Amino acid sequence: MKRRHLLVTAAASLPLLHAPQALAQSDKPIKLLVGFPPGGSIDTVARTIAEKMRVDLNQPVVIENKTGAGGRLAAELLKNAPADGTTLMITPVVVPVLAPLVFSKLPYNPATDFTPVGHVVNFNFGLAVKGDSPIKSVSEFVAWLKANPQKASFGSPAAGSLPHFFGLMLAREAKVDMVHISYNGGAPLQTAVLGDQVPAGIDVVFEFLQNHRAGKARIIATSGRARAKVLPDVPTFAEQGFPNIVGQGWFGLYAPPKTASAEVERVNKALNKALASPDVIEKFLSLGLETGGGSAADLSRIMEVDTNRWGPIVRASGFKAD
Structure with missing residues (x-):
């Protein structure tokens, strides 16, 4: 796969017909898509931040587990959701970074079909022996x-x-x-x-x-x-003594394409506030997860860095999932 520049297209460059839709209204619930079954770590993270963010956003945040295809089903639903601030998705690195490297065909393009909102958590890999x-x-x-x-x-x-x-x-x-x-x-x-x-x-x-x-x-x-x-x-x-062996997994929060920048900033602010809560930090650490945070642009940079990190390794392996 060719290296991607994972940047959201500036709203000002879009024709009027495709202008970002209105911001979410506080009386409309936000659907938070999770592409994995209830009970797993990503579901737990989603429910934890949803509980915090609903207070700061002053609107309900409802989890919808759309399980299937390793998170790709939820990604396709996000791609086709209205850009009105009422749909979000939390997903692991595999969906926006690894899947495009190992699948020849995908129902989404993370460079154009996702709007990055914020980096949620990191997690480490370990090498273990008996x-x-x-x-x-x-x-x-x-x-x-x-x-x-x-x-x-x-x-x-x-x-x-x-x-x-x-x-x-x-x-x-x-x-x-x-x-x-x-x-x-x-x-x-x-x-x-x-x-x-x-x-x-x-x-x-x-x-x-x-x-x-x-x-x-x-x-x-x-x-x-x-x-x-x-x-x-x-x-x-x-x-x-192996300085080049570095890499982490992570979860990111995304909105549909063409979501208004003001809405992205509003949700990002609520996410960062949730991630700064001591009880959230402690709970995530109990799951082996370390809280992230930062801007939407930070998540875009993480995606680009990881695409550049894993791309050569995947291509050299010759592995394809389909």
Whole structure:
């Protein structure tokens, strides 16, 4: 996929016929689309910020779980929603960044069909081995891979996921060959790691956290520029001599295309206020999530940076989801 400039077209350049619609009225509820089932982390985040934002916006914020196609169904609904401030979507990085890299055809174009509103949370990935493994660092893992090329592999919760491509990033930077083994979710991956079916696994940190704390698994590195707040004693890849192995997952908040800038700013302000609440920060941290924030332009920059980060890795892998 070609690199994209993820910038919202200026309203002033649009013909009058396509001018942004009126701002949301306080008596109209906001539908917050979530493309994943109730009960998951993104659903919990959506409900938490909705409860806070409805007070600041002085209007109801109603969650609508539009599950299907890994979040792409909700994205298509957002694309076709009226730009009147009554529809929003919270979605993970996979929808605006990874899906365009791995699917040949999509029912949306994030560069033109989404209006960025704000960055909600970040989350780290972790490289984990079995708890009684002698491997305690990334360098030791790389040395083991080179000494055992016939066993050199890693597991991820799904083919085409960010943990999959993060493993390929590690292989590239460490100059080793690793076979990727895809599992059907985080739980089967953990079972494989704990059962010595695969030497290491890469997943969202929180998936390994309980077993790490119990000594059944050992997270030997995390993926952020700084240490994960839930794992302050575990060094990052960068701290261990791999400065180019950096990357996080995140959730972003979006509005339909051509939403008025004043409405975007109004919702962004409410989002940032919600994210600054101590109880929200604490709750998200309990889920392994770190609050984001900032402007709509900040979210656009994050999208562009991550498209440029993951694009070469995905293309080099030759992976396609369809």
